[in-house]
Amino acid sequence: MKSVANVAEKPDRIVLTEAQKRSRRARSIALALVLGALVILFYVVTLIKGPGVLNRPL
Amino acid sequence: MTNISATDRRDEIARFASAPLVSEASVGDYVALMKPRVMSLVVFTATVGLALAPVHLHPVLAFTAILCIAAGAGAAGALNMWYDADIDRVMTRTAGRPIPRGRIAPGEAAGFGTTLAVGSVVVLGLLVNWAAAALLAFTIFFYVVIYTIWLKRRTPQNIVIGGAAGALPPVIGWMAATGSIGIEPILLFLIIFLWTPPHFWALSLLRADDYARARVPMLPVVSGVQETRRQILLYSGLLIPIGAAPWLMGYAGLLYGVTALAAGAAMAALACRLLLARKAAAAARTAGRMFAFSIFYLFILFAALLIDDRLASLIGRGA
Numbered sequence: 001m002k003s004v005a006n007v008a009e010k011p012d013r014i015v016l017t018e019a020q021k022r023s024r025r026a027r028s029i030a031l032a033l034v035l036g037a038l039v040i041l042f043y044v045v046t047l048i049k050g051p052g053v054l055n056r057p058l
Numbered sequence: 059m060t061n062i063s064a065t066d067r068r069d070e071i072a073r074f075a076s077a078p079l080v081s082e083a084s085v086g087d088y089v090a091l092m093k094p095r096v097m098s099l100v101v102f103t104a105t106v107g108l109a110l111a112p113v114h115l116h117p118v119l120a121f122t123a124i125l126c127i128a129a130g131a132g133a134a135g136a137l138n139m140w141y142d143a144d145i146d147r148v149m150t151r152t153a154g155r156p157i158p159r160g161r162i163a164p165g166e167a168a169g170f171g172t173t174l175a176v177g178s179v180v181v182l183g184l185l186v187n188w189a190a191a192a193l194l195a196f197t198i199f200f201y202v203v204i205y206t207i208w209l210k211r212r213t214p215q216n217i218v219i220g221g222a223a224g225a226l227p228p229v230i231g232w233m234a235a236t237g238s239i240g241i242e243p244i245l246l247f248l249i250i251f252l253w254t255p256p257h258f259w260a261l262s263l264l265r266a267d268d269y270a271r272a273r274v275p276m277l278p279v280v281s282g283v284q285e286t287r288r289q290i291l292l293y294s295g296l297l298i299p300i301g302a303a304p305w306l307m308g309y310a311g312l313l314y315g316v317t318a319l320a321a322g323a324a325m326a327a328l329a330c331r332l333l334l335a336r337k338a339a340a341a342a343r344t345a346g347r348m349f350a351f352s353i354f355y356l357f358i359l360f361a362a363l364l365i366d367d368r369l370a371s372l373i374g375r376g377a
Contacts, residue, residue, distance in 0.1 A: 041122060
């Protein structure tokens, strides 16, 4: 069993620095915006095409 | 031809192995990974191809097509930077890219590029049409596998053949609108295809030391400066009739024809000056001008084609 002192010396998880937290948050927001935009795009295209959305000719 | 030694490759791997486990890459680093300047040219030429097509897409579908083509170009750029990270690190022009700087790990770039490539092709297929999506997939494959992985490090004709990938976006734009191919997009393809060698060789004349250090067999490194200048003049000369072909074949009006001939003559004149330049400083200046002018040339030709087409629609020419 690990002592409290050992755990303090050798942390068994990664502790993010402030810079890493900031960049991860920015990347997450960008990814969320992209996914949200894709949802809106698919929705709008479905409205435009109507029933023709299922017609995908080569 | 290998570019760097096995020791260098081991150093490269060790450097990334010792990189932080958690990425500090910013959104800007990922944007840089997509080669935004190349992407802007792709977007512009694809938009012209789409706008010239006889079938008019709904604006949202046209926007979607251009978005997918831009994302596909970004994917190809990211995969190119992933594969070329070793030579990018050696070259001054590319040492500041996200992978050589250690901002993005090679595996992250490969994952990002692959996801973007699959996503752009699938979305284009689902929302626009599968013919354009198939051509986009082929373009990404051609740029990454045929140009980057196969030709770039093996032959001085790398950018001549590889230039086909950069020439396809207007054809994809046209196919997005029509679902088929025609003579007009093939002419646009030929213009960019013949424009690519003088454009890149002008740059490679300025960066010959960089390419030699990275052992990339660009024409000035393999065949010398004078042969490169001759080839630039040859391709610039070929570009004059091909640039004017849409007008000569009746697909564009006089505005485009005059613009294409004037811009083509100016480019060939610059190529002549480059061939005859004797002093190193003057030759470097002319090569720089040639590179800058070649970008302007492509922009003005495609812009003239677009304006000419709009004017023709307004006055009802060809109706």
